[in-house]
Amino acid sequence: MSGLARLAWRQTRHARGRSVLLVSAIAVALFVPLASQVLTLRFDRALRARAASTPLVVGAAGSRFDLTLEALFFRRAERPSVTRELAEDLRTDGRALVVPLHLDHTVRQRPLVGTSPEYFERRGLTCAEGSLPLFVGDLTLGARAAEALGVGVGDRVFSDPPKLYDLSQPAAMELLVVGVLRPSGTPDDGVAFADLRTAWALDGHLHGHAAAEELAAGDPDLVIGEAEGRVALSGALIEERRFEPDQRERFHYHGDEARLPLSAILLFPADEEARTILKARINGRRTEQALRPEQVVDDLLAVVFRVKALLDRIAVLLGISTAALVALVAALSLRVRARELRTLDLLGAPRGFVARLVLLELGLVLALGAALAGAGAALVGALVPDLVTLL
Amino acid sequence: MTVRAPLRFEGVRFAYPDGEFQLRAPELCVEPGEQVALVGPSGCGKSTVVHLAAGILVPQAGRVLTLGEDLAAGTDEARRRLRLTRLGLVFQEFELLDYLDALENALVPRLLAGHAPTAADREHALERLGVLGLGAVATHLPAALSRGERQRVALCRALLGEPELVLADEPTASLDPERAAQVLELLSAQCRARETALLLVTHDRSALEHFDRVVDLTEGAPS
Numbered sequence A: 001m002s003g004l005a006r007l008a009w010r011q012t013r014h015a016r017g018r019s020v021l022l023v024s025a026i027a028v029a030l031f032v033p034l035a036s037q038v039l040t041l042r043f044d045r046a047l048r049a050r051a052a053s054t055p056l057v058v059g060a061a062g063s064r065f066d067l068t069l070e071a072l073f074f075r076r077a078e079r080p081s082v083t084r085e086l087a088e089d090l091r092t093d094g095r096a097l098v099v100p101l102h103l104d105h106t107v108r109q110r111p112l113v114g115t116s117p118e119y120f121e122r123r124g125l126t127c128a129e130g131s132l133p134l135f136v137g138d139l140t141l142g143a144r145a146a147e148a149l150g151v152g153v154g155d156r157v158f159s160d161p162p163k164l165y166d167l168s169q170p171a172a173m174e175l176l177v178v179g180v181l182r183p184s185g186t187p188d189d190g191v192a193f194a195d196l197r198t199a200w201a202l203d204g205h206l207h208g209h210a211a212a213e214e215l216a217a218g219d220p221d222l223v224i225g226e227a228e229g230r231v232a233l234s235g236a237l238i239e240e241r242r243f244e245p246d247q248r249e250r251f252h253y254h255g256d257e258a259r260l261p262l263s264a265i266l267l268f269p270a271d272e273e274a275r276t277i278l279k280a281r282i283n284g285r286r287t288e289q290a291l292r293p294e295q296v297v298d299d300l301l302a303v304v305f306r307v308k309a310l311l312d313r314i315a316v317l318l319g320i321s322t323a324a325l326v327a328l329v330a331a332l333s334l335r336v337r338a339r340e341l342r343t344l345d346l347l348g349a350p351r352g353f354v355a356r357l358v359l360l361e362l363g364l365v366l367a368l369g370a371a372l373a374g375a376g377a378a379l380v381g382a383l384v385p386d387l388v389t390l391l
Numbered sequence B: 001m002t003v004r005a006p007l008r009f010e011g012v013r014f015a016y017p018d019g020e021f022q023l024r025a026p027e028l029c030v031e032p033g034e035q036v037a038l039v040g041p042s043g044c045g046k047s048t049v050v051h052l053a054a055g056i057l058v059p060q061a062g063r064v065l066t067l068g069e070d071l072a073a074g075t076d077e078a079r080r081r082l083r084l085t086r087l088g089l090v091f092q093e094f095e096l097l098d099y100l101d102a103l104e105n106a107l108v109p110r111l112l113a114g115h116a117p118t119a120a121d122r123e124h125a126l127e128r129l130g131v132l133g134l135g136a137v138a139t140h141l142p143a144a145l146s147r148g149e150r151q152r153v154a155l156c157r158a159l160l161g162e163p164e165l166v167l168a169d170e171p172t173a174s175l176d177p178e179r180a181a182q183v184l185e186l187l188s189a190q191c192r193a194r195e196t197a198l199l200l201v202t203h204d205r206s207a208l209e210h211f212d213r214v215v216d217l218t219e220g221a222p223s
Helices: A003-014 A016-052 A064-073 A084-093 A117-123 A143-149 A196-203 A212-218 A245-250 A272-283 A293-336 A338-347 A353-383 B046-053 B076-085 B102-106 B108-112 B119-131 B147-160 B177-194 B205-210
Strands: A056-060 A096-107 A110-115 A127-130 A138-141 A156-158 A174-181 A192-195 A223-227 A230-233 A264-269 A288-291 B007-013 B028-030 B035-039 B061-066 B087-090 B165-169 B197-201 B213-216
Touching: A003 A016, A003 A353, A003 B108, A016 A064, A016 A293, A016 A353, A056 A064, A056 A272, A064 A096, A064 A264, A064 A288, A064 A293, A084 A096, A084 A264, A096 A117, A096 A196, A096 A272, A110 A117, A110 A143, A110 A196, A117 A264, A138 A143, A143 A174, A174 A192, A192 A196, A264 A272, A272 A288, A288 A293, A293 A338, A293 A353, A338 A353, A338 B076, A338 B108, B007 B046, B028 B197, B035 B046, B035 B177, B035 B205, B046 B061, B046 B165, B046 B197, B076 B087, B076 B108, B087 B147, B102 B108, B102 B119, B102 B147, B108 B147, B119 B147, B147 B165, B147 B177, B165 B177, B177 B197, B177 B205
Parallel strands: A110 A192, A138 A174, B035 B197, B035 B213, B087 B165, B165 B197
Antiparallel strands: A056 A264, A056 A288, A096 A110, A096 A264, A127 A174, A138 A192, A156 A174, A223 A230, B007 B028, B007 B061
16 A cells, blocks of 8 residues: 555544544445446336346237236236237147237245246246146245245145135135246246136136035935026035146136136247238227237336436435535645645655545545445345345 | 754744744754754644644745755755655654554555565564564554554654654653653654654653754754
């Protein structure tokens, strides 16, 4: 350390109160824009990356933001659903790979995503352990979800009942963890995946019980009527609440399967032309919409950056007031230190030494403040959850 | 062989900008190894002489030759370098830096010259502090030292670089008589041991016995 640096460091250390005040003020002034930059950049990157890998999202007409955020980031929204029929129509059309999503349920407060095996293929998700959810009742967890829930392959977890005290709602069901995905650094890490039929079973659309003849043989009172080959069973019948391998075949649906609900449909068209045709076709309907997530994310980010611009303006004001404070404290300290600076002059300090000393001290304080702000921003980046999850 | 005088004033005239003060020491000479006391009433220009000799002030006329250098003819940078490297300066108010301990204060000229003190420098300074009776307080800040100790630290700082000329401006003015005598004795003895010339300003006439010569500014042109 040179003589100048040693003197600057000693003085900075000696005037602790002043140094702490300046370092804190500078750290706060720099922290605000740095932290907002870190968070918005991360937000921007996360949103765009996800949007870029999803050419089209189809869902019920309504908020574009809600549909996009739900289909891409599993943010739950009270939105009308579309039907399986739409997904089947699109599949028959053949212009795009169709990936249905059912997002109405949770497992221990984490989104449960009912989908088809194509989802995993398109998102590049593979299992670190076990297998994908191929059967009703199977659950495959994202890496972060598995860690947070503390469960692994072979464990069983209950779904969250939609309304705990509403007996008309389907009760929670016990699901079997059959796999854990490799970390992907995307929202997929934080959710649980199931087969679509599992999601519909949790809705109450699918249910499982033994055949009517079998039930009647065990308890004739369970059959309350028979007409045209159909059997009406008593409300006392207890449906399956878990999906044992030998009971999977018992799950069935009595209505029109085309009406089964979906939260959204992801479309992966073969080319740009197919995308344009599909989008136009779907948007021609009144009840559904097709969105290019990249466009929606651009609009969403425009809002975010308007907020950031406001934060930046606040940071500029903060910076100006901090600069004024630093200048004031520096001027006052020069006055207080007039004698010390005269001493240096008397002893023969080279010309400009005093100015360099004062500047170095300010630089030291600035560097400490900046380092503190940088560390704070890094900490925010590491500890604050992704803004996407807070949407 | 002619031995050069460490300090010589030749026809020096100096006035402060307000013009009220005129220096009354146009001729002055300090021989090698000589210890000269400069006395006179307040306001007679004793400190001005020391400041001119150190190059802190520059005369309007005449020459100040300090260690052979005509200070008025040189640059400000040269005068600063001379003060820092070849002169030992002691001031009435010690002029120590509050944020450095005694040892570091003694090494300030080295720091000002841009060098980080080496272990050998520190050892040497510690030894000198020990000679001045400050070994036990080497790591104390000035605020924790008595006035006498502070002035001894200032002496140590002035003498550490083996100066060719020591200029002391009333170094005992703020000390009680007992401590003042101790400090003067130490300064005189240290300079004599190194055969260093000393010009000391004092208003304490009881201390004059230490000096080879006394210059009284009240008598007009000194001898």
